[in-house]
Every structure is written in structure tokens, then in C-alpha cells.
Amino acid sequence: MGTLDSILAEHPFLKGLAPSQIELIAGCASNVRFNKGDYVFREDEEADRFYLIRHGLIALDVFVPQRGPVTIDTIQEGEVLGWSWLFPPYRWHFDARALQLTRAVAFDGKCLREKCDKDSRLGYELVMRFSQIIMQRLQSARLQLLDLYGDTTRK
Amino acid sequence: MVPRPHRIENVRRETHDTYTFDLVPADNAPSMTYSPGQFNMIYVAGIGEVPISISGDPLEAQATVHTVRAAGSVTKVFCGLKRGTIVGLRGPFGTSWPMREAQGSDVVVVAGGIGLAPLRPAIYHLLSYRDNYGRLAILYGARTPHDILFPRELEKWRGRFDLDVEITVDSPGEDWYGRVGVVTTLIPRAHVDPTETVALVCGPEVMIRFTVMSLRDRGISPQNIYVSLERNMKCGIGLCGHCQCGPEFICKDGPVFPYSRVEPFVRVREL
Numbered sequence: 001m002g003t004l005d006s007i008l009a010e011h012p013f014l015k016g017l018a019p020s021q022i023e024l025i026a027g028c029a030s031n032v033r034f035n036k037g038d039y040v041f042r043e044d045e046e047a048d049r050f051y052l053i054r055h056g057l058i059a060l061d062v063f064v065p066q067r068g069p070v071t072i073d074t075i076q077e078g079e080v081l082g083w084s085w086l087f088p089p090y091r092w093h094f095d096a097r098a099l100q101l102t103r104a105v106a107f108d109g110k111c112l113r114e115k116c117d118k119d120s121r122l123g124y125e126l127v128m129r130f131s132q133i134i135m136q137r138l139q140s141a142r143l144q145l146l147d148l149y150g151d152t153t154r155k
Numbered sequence: 156m157v158p159r160p161h162r163i164e165n166v167r168r169e170t171h172d173t174y175t176f177d178l179v180p181a182d183n184a185p186s187m188t189y190s191p192g193q194f195n196m197i198y199v200a201g202i203g204e205v206p207i208s209i210s211g212d213p214l215e216a217q218a219t220v221h222t223v224r225a226a227g228s229v230t231k232v233f234c235g236l237k238r239g240t241i242v243g244l245r246g247p248f249g250t251s252w253p254m255r256e257a258q259g260s261d262v263v264v265v266a267g268g269i270g271l272a273p274l275r276p277a278i279y280h281l282l283s284y285r286d287n288y289g290r291l292a293i294l295y296g297a298r299t300p301h302d303i304l305f306p307r308e309l310e311k312w313r314g315r316f317d318l319d320v321e322i323t324v325d326s327p328g329e330d331w332y333g334r335v336g337v338v339t340t341l342i343p344r345a346h347v348d349p350t351e352t353v354a355l356v357c358g359p360e361v362m363i364r365f366t367v368m369s370l371r372d373r374g375i376s377p378q379n380i381y382v383s384l385e386r387n388m389k390c391g392i393g394l395c396g397h398c399q400c401g402p403e404f405i406c407k408d409g410p411v412f413p414y415s416r417v418e419p420f421v422r423v424r425e426l
Contacts, residue, residue, distance in 0.1 A: 059335065071327045074335045078344060099332045139365075143337040144325045148359045149268030149298040 004029055007105065011052055013080050013129055021122050028111035034058075034098035040081065041092045047084035048109045053077050056102025061095040069095065073137070083130050085109030156392070158198040158243025163236055164218055170302050172225045173269065174234045175210065177218035181241055186219050190251030191276030192383060192411040196391040197221065198243030199236070203229040206388040206406070208273035209247060214283060219244065222272035222304070248391045250411045252277040252355055253381055254284075260379075261289040261347035265366050267296045267338050267358025271304045273383050273410075274357050278312070285317060292319040292345040296338025296362070299324055300331045319346055338362065342369040349374035356414075357383040360421065367414055377415040384410050384417065 005026045008014050014022065032051070034040055040051065040058060051058075057076050061069035072094070075081045081104070084092050090109065116123030160181035167175045179186060187195075189209050198204040205227070211220025225234035236242070254277065262281060266274045281288055293312065297303045303322065313320040321341045323334035334341070338358070354370050356363050363382050370380055386398040386405045393407035401420035403409060409417075 057332075057334070068329075071331070071335045074323075074333075076334065076344070140337050140340055143339065143361070143365055146361060147298065147325070148337075148362050149296075149302060149325070 004031070004105070007054070008052075011105075012078060013052060013133075017125060021119075021125065024115055024119065024122060025107065025112060025126075028108040028115065029105050030108075032104050032106040034102045034104070036098055036100050038098045040096035040098065040102075040104075042095050043092055045092050047082065047090045047092045049106050050080060050082035050085050050109060051104040051106050053079050053081060054103045054105060056104075057099040058102060059097045059099050061097055063095065069097070073141075074099070080130075080133055083134060085113070086127070086130060156245065156390075158196070158204075158245050160241050161219070161244045163238050163240045163242065166236070166238060169222060169304055172234070173222060173304065174225075175220060175222045176233075176236075177211075177220055178242065178244060179218050186216055187244075187247055188216070189213055189219070189247035189276075191254060191280050192251040192273060193247040193249045194273075194391075194410065195219065195221065195244045195246030195248070196388070197223075197229075197233065198245070199229055199233050200241075200243070202232045204243075204245075204389075205229045205233070206248075206385075206391060208383070208410075210272040210275045212279040212283075213276055214279070222269070222275075224269045245391060248406055250409055252280075252383075252411055253353065253413075254280050257353040257355075258287045259289065259351075261291070261352040263292045263294065263342075263345050263347050263352055263354045263370075263375075265294045265338060265342070265354060265356045265358075265370070267362040267366075268298065268302065269304065270356075270358030270362070270383070271295055274355060275305065275308075277355055282312075282315075282318070289351060290319075290347050291317070292321070292347055294338055294341040294345060295320070295322045296341070296358075297322070297324050299326050300328050300333075321345070337365070339365050339369040342366070342373055345373075352379060354380045356380060360384070364421065377418060378413055380414040381411055382414050382417070384412060384421070 009022050059071040060073040061071050064070050161178040162181045164179045165177040194206050194208045196204050197207050207221045210222040223230050225231045323336050327335050352375050356366050384405050388406045389395045389397040391406045393404040398405035
């Protein structure tokens, strides 16, 4: 197992995958680095990758006219950035910007989709993992909408 | 039942709507002793009485400290009071955070918004008796960076080598380079051993419910999760029934409960 294989095998997101599956997806992976302020991707660009963040912090921004970029979420070490590569039309919905020096493993989405088409078991495993993340992020977003710490006397 | 006159010795503005008051007995007698998690009923003459948690260090005997958010009719007036004003205090009432029971364990403190104030005495205790506890993690969520309570203390705690402090905001400003998202997102990565952890949680009740879910997902047992509940308290001594939640009186059986004890009742909407 190469270095990238062992990094991936230890990552919580990929825990439980068979060594052969790790090897398959490692074939679509590479180490990347972003400096503070670098954009990882921009809204409406082709969503051709996703990232496992190994170190650092990424802001998910929405650009709002007259307000500028508004951060709606942050993705930190150990977390996964990006799921638009999974679903047509494969376009990013937000900007992702490094708030500090960030190191990640980037996965080529097209490469992975092709491998998942050939290996449905691998595809199932990845979709189940991404579904879990999507569910957690949706739950958090709903809680954020509640404005829990706001004025409780408002009706 | 009779409020004891206390003089406002000092007022500190924490955020745009939250103030911390140092109160001393008007007759210059020694200040009350209390345990972390307890509260007083504070009486503002001609306006009314409210339950406010004590937010100071139980080992500092000079004053009784309360952090108050201007949210209702009494607290809005209270937050406008100046040094020297006399208010009435009844207490301390209620149960306390399980500082003795948590000895030997890792402790994770999860606070949301003004919920950091009732937890601050527990944090002071944990730090004063640091050797009695395992790993410590403070996880704090606020609405915006401007709503972060006790920012200087949080910075000081974050600078320690024997404690983890993580902060997140729901809605950042322009100059915020930290985490964005609800406080529950901090739980999966807290550096504690879930099988040996006691959790102390305080904040809006919805936040408490979802925090407990996340803590349980981490493997922390509900018997080791303690929450501070807030309901409409009037007498503070278990007589009027206003704060009753099922068989429990928040004022005298709480406000601090092991979550397993109140779990059957907190989800009942009629309560």
C-alpha cells in the first residue's frame, strides 16, 4: 500500500472500505495545497472533484450583491468538501475559499464516477457515506435557520 | 422568601444586550456561598423578579456575579441599572453541575449563546481543580462574533495547554476567520474519550436536544450528560408549580439534571 493508500485507509470518511476499494479510489486521488485566500472552487464551475481536508479550514461562501461573500459554513480537518461531483449537472453551488493554509486529498470526480459505474459495490459505499454527510449538513443548516440564540421574545 | 438587599458594585457590558453585574450585600455582610449551576431570584423594585444563574467563580467570595441578557420586561430594566442601585436577591437555589461526580473523567462543556454564563462557574471549578479531571473540552456556539460572551476569558482559556476551546458562530461577519455552523458540529472532533466523559450542556432547549443527540452519537451515555433547563420560574422554591416539568420542579429538582432523568418530559410539547 502506497503512502496515499495508507492516508486514505485511516481517514474516518473511508473507514470500513476494503483495501482493494481503497486502492481503486486512490488511483483517482492526489495531494493538494491551498494558501490562505485561495479559492478551491467557484460557484457554477464544473464540479469535477471532492476533497478530504487533512489540515486547515475552508469557508463555503455565497456571493451576495452589496454584501460580498457571505460564509454559510466551514469545512475543517477531517471533513469532506464537495458532493456536487456526484449529481448532474456537476456544477458547484457555492464558492469554497481557504481561510488558512489547507492541505487536502483531491479526488477526480469523473475518474471516480467511471470506477463506480464498473464497481457498483464501491459506488454504493461512496453514496452511503456521502448521504450521511449530506444529512448531517442539512440538519445543521436547519438548526442555523432557527436562529436559536436570537431574541426569544419575538413571536 | 424575603429578598436580601444587594448593591450593584460593578457593571460590565458583555455584548449589545448582555451585562454582567457584581452584587454585594447592602449591609456589607459576606456574600453568599454557592455551587456552580445554582441561581438566584433577582428582584427589581417595582418591576418584578427573575431567576438568573450565578456566573462567577464560587471560590471568589467578594461578590455574587450574574450575567443578564435584556430579553424580558424585568431583565430589560435590570440591564439599565447603574452602580449603587439596590436590588433584592433570594437564593442560591437549585442543583449544581456534577463537579464531584465528574472527577476522574474527561469533561466536555457545550454552551450555546447566553448558556455559557451558567457554565462559567463549572469551568472555573474545573480549572481550579484541574488535576482531578481528564481531558477538558469547551465547545461554544454564538449567533455572531459580536455575540460571543466573555471573549477575553475564552482567549485566555484557549491559550492553556491542558484544555481545548472551540468556538463557532451561526452567522459570521466580515472579519471572522473561524468556524461557521451550529455548535453540534464541534462535537464529533472533541478530544475526549466518550466512554469516560461527562458532558455539561446549557443553552436554548432546542440546542440542548440536538446537542444531546450528537453527544450520544459520539458514544456518551445520557446518564453522563447533564443539562441545565430553564422554564418559567416564579417562587424558586418548589411551591408555585410554574416551572414544573412532569414530576420535576426545575427550581428545586434542577435546574441541572442528568439528561436521562428529564428525557421523557422535554419532548412533551404540552409541558
